[in-house]
Amino acid sequence: MHPSPEAAGAIYDIGYRHYDGLRLGRRGAVTAVVGAGLRAIFGLGRSGRSKVIPWGALILATMPAIVAVAIRVLAGDLIDLYGYDSYLWQIGALLPIFVAAQAPELVVNDIRHRVLPLYFSRPMSRFDYVAAKLGALSLALLSLTLLPVLVLFVGRVLAAEDVVGAIGDEAGALPAIIGSGLLHGVVLAGLGLAICSLAARRAYAAGAVLAVFLIGSVVSEVLAEAGGFADIAPFLSPLAILDGTRQWLFGGSVAESPVGAADVPLALFSLATLVVTFGSWAVLAFRYRRITV
């Protein structure tokens, strides 16, 4: 009589399993790095202290827009606190602080703690890595350079009595709003990340970013009042260069910006922006190609 097959003993293999399923590949890796970067910048998944600066900056950047809208609602067209063109210049101080506080997180730790092999041994090239980090920081910066102005726009439209008509009136400004927001976000992200990638520690990176922006704006301010140098003054400050580019692309000048005092063709500012942008990308490429891990 044969014993039934179920009665025979068996030992089951419950050890290590090989994964045969779907692998997300390069796109998945890049998306993951961008997502992780955004979460690191805004302190999601971390203690409250790391949320203070990014969210504080976000709130401070959006507050004036909200206030302006509120005034519009209450007092109508009488007072116009902020224009779309001048808004980014007004909150200009927040941008370097945000970059100095959050950009080091993105790149310095990976270099300092020699974690880069973990990235590069995945289907992710060095270029992908840098692009992902840039993408994360740019997106984060958009929350400061684009979001508040959009809030202003939407607020103004909704506050008007004739909403549909208001949309028609204000819509002309939309390309300028989106364009200059993107411009500021991408260029400042590139500059900030390039500076940070050269530093050995997060604190030094923050200091270096602040130094670049501080010195630039201080010197450009001082020289703007000086006779012969009002033309060069704006080129020393990254924020002034961006303002000049914005003006060239979309028009609309800002009173306090040194761009106004300068008697140079605005196209030069766009050239300067291109130099800064490609220069910082070059620095990043050089830095990450040179790193031996």
Added chain:
Amino acid sequence: MTAALVSITLRALLNRRRTLLLALLGALLVLVAVLYRLGNPTAAESLDVTRRLLANFGIGVLLPLVAVIVGTSALGSELDDGTIVYLLAKPVARWRIVLVKLVVAWLVTCVLVAPAILLAGVIGQDDPQLAMGYAVASIVGALEYTAIFIALSLVTSRALIIGLAYVVVWEGVVAGLFSGTRAVSVRQHALAVAESFGGAGAGDAELAFGFAVAVSAVVTLGAIVLAVRRLETVELRGETS
């Protein structure tokens, strides 16, 4: 004994690439002054612009940046990597350690800042007293800054970031908005000294000279006392237990 302390501190502070970068900052100040003067401005305008350059770039950016980096690392770098144990395991009075570190950090800061300010001032315009005034102000300000940052490095491990925040946010923004806070701004103390020593051309100070010096002395001494007390009770845990 003191000489050995001085030697170690000096070598640690000067040994890095960052000292070079800080020196370049000073050179940048001089460069701006040179370029400006090449444009042949009028005497009156050059006085005004140079004064603003010395006040805003020299005292406002160069001095605090150098002071924060040198000051927080004079003791901070040893606290950070644990080599402070080699200083503490010696029968050296803690106040002596603090004072030596302070003097060395102060002198290094002065050397990186004062000559640049002096040079830029002399190049940018014609009144030597103006340049002297701001240079002296930078020396005084350097003492107060480094004392504060050395004490800060004994209080927190993130002294550099907090120091930078102080310089950028407090002295830059807050003191600009609320005039009451200017009394406790090191920058204002230095500017008051500059105005007093700088002769006719100087003058962006918001505080009276005597008042500024008094507050500055109190703050400096307070920082030193705080630093000594913290060093006496600093605890080293080691990495594992």
Added chain:
Amino acid sequence: MGGAGIPLSADHRVSTLKLEAISRWYGNIVAVNDVSFEVGPGITGLLGPNGAGKTTLLHMMAGFLAPSAGAVRLDETPTWRHAEVYRAIGFVPEREAVYPFLTARQFVAASARLQDVDDADAAASRAIEMVDLGNAADRAIGGYSKGMRQRAKVAAALVHDPKVLILDEPFNGMDPRQRLHMMDLLRAMAADGRTILFSSHILEEVERLSDRVLVIIAGRLAASGDFRKIRRLMTDRPHRFTLRSSDDRRLARELLASAEVDAVELRDGMLTVRTGDFGALTRAVAPAAQRAGVSILEMRPADESLESVFSYLVRR
């Protein structure tokens, strides 16, 4: 290599490090729990698993950490907040960081100067010779291997001829030859009358080097003294002996008749005997062998190593 090279200075009073009911806690976590002992001349090993509190204890003894309760004294002077006590103490920390831009010679000489030693350079040279770092002494420490860095730290700690030497995991990163050299050095210094205390989680080092052992587990002092004597005190655990004889099986049968024997095991050509009463068994073996007509070739305790003591204490 020569002897210690630096005999103990004229002050021949021995130095005792006394710990009186020391505790240290961080909030709710107790790192060291009511530890009391005295460390005198000779070599004492502080043994414990990682995380047991060895470094915390050593740092409190060296005056770098304040006890939350109790006091540490070196001959009546508390070590905490009394910088002059460092004239008599040399400390070798576990952390690797040393000033990387100094050469070993400069580092040791600077230590000598900070210790107010006369003729610091000569003292530094002597200390460097003692740790056998002579040929690399003029290279920057930043380029040293881990073992060389350890030796530089030890040289800096003994350049001022301290009566007490405290070393935290001193053999970390040393190759066997360096370790033997360092052990010889420490033994020579102990023979001069110095008090030497070192910590380790490696049993062989402690077993080989120390006269006394302090076992610290989870912050408490689990045992202290000569580890063989500690073993004898562990009476709730049977002792094991191995015997080789002319006829193991007959001897085993005879021994099993005695009341002292708990179990016998015949394996690998040896006879292993387990007993609860160490002393009684040693007296019973010879008569048993005689009765069985067996001659004993070899008898040795099987579990009197520090390892068995340690694993017993850890599991307790």
